[in-house]
Amino acid sequence: ELFLKSIHIQGFKSFADKTKIDLQPGMSVIIGPNGSGKSNVADAVRWVLGEQSAKSLRGSKMEDVIFSGSSSRRPVGMAEVSLLFDNASGLFPLDYEEVVITRRVYRDGEGQYFINRTPCRLKDIQELFLDTGSGKEGFSIIGQGRIEEILNLKSDERRLLIEEVAGISKFRLRKREALRK
Ligand code: ATP
Numbered sequence: 001e002l003f004l005k006s007i008h009i010q011g012f013k014s015f016a017d018k019t020k021i022d023l024q025p026g027m028s029v030i031i032g033p034n035g036s037g038k039s040n041v042a043d044a045v046r047w048v049l050g051e052q053s054a055k056s057l058r059g060s061k062m063e064d065v066i067f068s069g070s071s072s073r074r075p076v077g078m079a080e081v082s083l084l085f086d087n088a089s090g091l092f093p094l095d096y097e098e099v100v101i102t103r104r105v106y107r108d109g110e111g112q113y114f115i116n117r118t119p120c121r122l123k124d125i126q127e128l129f130l131d132t133g134s135g136k137e138g139f140s141i142i143g144q145g146r147i148e149e150i151l152n153l154k155s156d157e158r159r160l161l162i163e164e165v166a167g168i169s170k171f172r173l174r175k176r177e178a179l180r181k
């Protein structure tokens with residue numbers, strides 16, 4: 001089973017300072033007043049997993065994920081988020097006990113992805129997660145207000161979602177790629 005051990009956030013949305021969120025096995029709950037950054041944590045996780053839509057991250061352009069300053073802080077030039085996964089079970093087909101996925105973006109739009117601090121393509125990260133059933137469209141992240149949306153999905157859309165959660169979509173993806181060749 002996939003276990004997210006910690007989330008490292010720096011310069012992403014309201015998190016100007018380097019912030020580390022440790023998680024325990026089982027259920028974790030983030031609580032706090034309105035506007036304190038709870039949804040920003042969920043946004044950070046989806047962002048690392050490759051979310052490309054600024055709108056779905058509640059902004060209008062990708063630059064909006066970079067800390068834009070406050071009354072007491074200057075804006076920063078870069079947002080970086082890392083997810084540290086336990087890989088003792090070998091769920092990720094990588095020969096490491098821990099796997100760190102990182103995404104970075106600069107104000108000029110330049111961005112980078114890393115797996116264990118080695119630069120990679122977004123596609124490499126997507127492939128890694130397709131195998132685990134926890135991609136960005138996975139059931140594991142349901143945004144504020146999305147429950148109703150999921151209940152209202154058309155049956156074929158709901159099937160796509162369930163297929164991703166079940167780890168089946170990689171076969172669809174590979175079939176599509178194979179047919180294209
Ligand atoms: P609620 O309980 O209302 O859902 P929440 O804890 O989920 O609140 P978030 O939506 O995570 O709150 O955080 C909103 C805050 O994040 C706002 O104060 C907003 O100004 C701040 N914020 C969002 N993007 C940025 C940014 N790029 N730079 C600085 N602050 C930002």
Ligand code: MG
Binds near residue numbers: 038039
């Ligand atoms: Mg919220």
